[in-house]
Amino acid sequence: MKAIFKYPALALSASALLISCGPQKTETIVDEIVEVKTPTMTLLWETPDSLMTNESVLYDDATGKIYVANIEGQDPSEKDGKGSIAIISKDGKIVDPAWISGLNAPKGMAISDGKLYVTDIDELVEIDIATSRISNKWKVEGAQFLNDAAAHNGTVYFTDMRAGKVHSFTNGEIATISEGNESINGLAIGNDGTIYGLDASGLKMWDADGSTTVINSTVTGGDGLVILGDGNYIASRWKGEVYFANDSSETLMLDTQAAESNTADIGYNAAEKIIYVPTFFKNKVAAYKLDY
Numbered sequence: 001m002k003a004i005f006k007y008p009a010l011a012l013s014a015s016a017l018l019i020s021c022g023p024q025k026t027e028t029i030v031d032e033i034v035e036v037k038t039p040t041m042t043l044l045w046e047t048p049d050s051l052m053t054n055e056s057v058l059y060d061d062a063t064g065k066i067y068v069a070n071i072e073g074q075d076p077s078e079k080d081g082k083g084s085i086a087i088i089s090k091d092g093k094i095v096d097p098a099w100i101s102g103l104n105a106p107k108g109m110a111i112s113d114g115k116l117y118v119t120d121i122d123e124l125v126e127i128d129i130a131t132s133r134i135s136n137k138w139k140v141e142g143a144q145f146l147n148d149a150a151a152h153n154g155t156v157y158f159t160d161m162r163a164g165k166v167h168s169f170t171n172g173e174i175a176t177i178s179e180g181n182e183s184i185n186g187l188a189i190g191n192d193g194t195i196y197g198l199d200a201s202g203l204k205m206w207d208a209d210g211s212t213t214v215i216n217s218t219v220t221g222g223d224g225l226v227i228l229g230d231g232n233y234i235a236s237r238w239k240g241e242v243y244f245a246n247d248s249s250e251t252l253m254l255d256t257q258a259a260e261s262n263t264a265d266i267g268y269n270a271a272e273k274i275i276y277v278p279t280f281f282k283n284k285v286a287a288y289k290l291d292y
Helices: none
Strands: 009-012 017-019 026-028 033-036 040-046 054-059 066-070 083-088 094-103 106-112 115-120 123-128 133-139 146-152 155-160 165-170 173-178 187-189 195-199 202-206 212-216 225-229 232-237 241-245 250-255 267-269 274-278 285-291
Touching: 040 250, 054 106, 054 267, 054 274, 066 106, 066 274, 083 106, 083 115, 106 155, 115 146, 115 155, 123 146, 146 187, 155 187, 187 225, 195 225
Parallel strands: 106 146
Antiparallel strands: 009 033, 017 026, 040 285, 054 066, 066 083, 083 094, 106 115, 115 123, 123 133, 146 155, 155 165, 165 173, 187 195, 195 202, 202 212, 225 232, 232 241, 241 250, 267 274, 274 285
8 A cells, every 4th residue: 555645855857958960959848846745733722731631632523522531640540530521622722621520541532323432441431422421331351451442333443552452342242353462552443444553563454354464664652543544644652752654654743752741642623634632741732733
């Protein structure tokens, strides 16, 4: 699979004028400039620093709401009942700091059939969006550290980072669809149902037979994953990096390590090309305009 987008490049063909003796014959090659932009991220806004230990952001295309999963503690595997889901607006205002409370260490989120699904250590939590209530919880057998989530056509997919597994949830049933994925975290589903993930081997996709193909082996240990299309992706690393990547190259667009600001499970507004970055211990969400 070869990416259509290539960068950075500035191609300039030289003009040539060929003149021969005798009857004059002239051939001219017209100068042609082809410029491709290097992908960039420009800061638009930041929320106040009151979204405690925010790990994941999810943009709802249907409503324009932005959901933020807050662990509200130092230990992302502690069952302390302090976790919450907040709602922020598209201009960075905190609309509801504790829309849902009483969770433990909520992380990945996905929306399916009017429900918001949240991974919470060893449970998949179902929240009815219309009533703002937790409508169900499903214990995941053998779960160690549930993390990212994504949905497609009524099925919710989610990862268990420490167990190296990918699970699916359909009609109240949980199944394990893939094992042996070291440190699997970020997850995204293509329009055709293809599963993409980030683990210790890099950015990879699942083939129809259940095997996997590594697309980019440089962006390893990723956290959040966004499919842009045309073979291009955005991948974040928790330590403070956000990459633009494809099957042949990668560009580091954001590096906040010097500021000790993390870049956890990112969200994305595709219509406006805005990336929402949860900063974890900095307790705020930062929004960036993507230009590519």
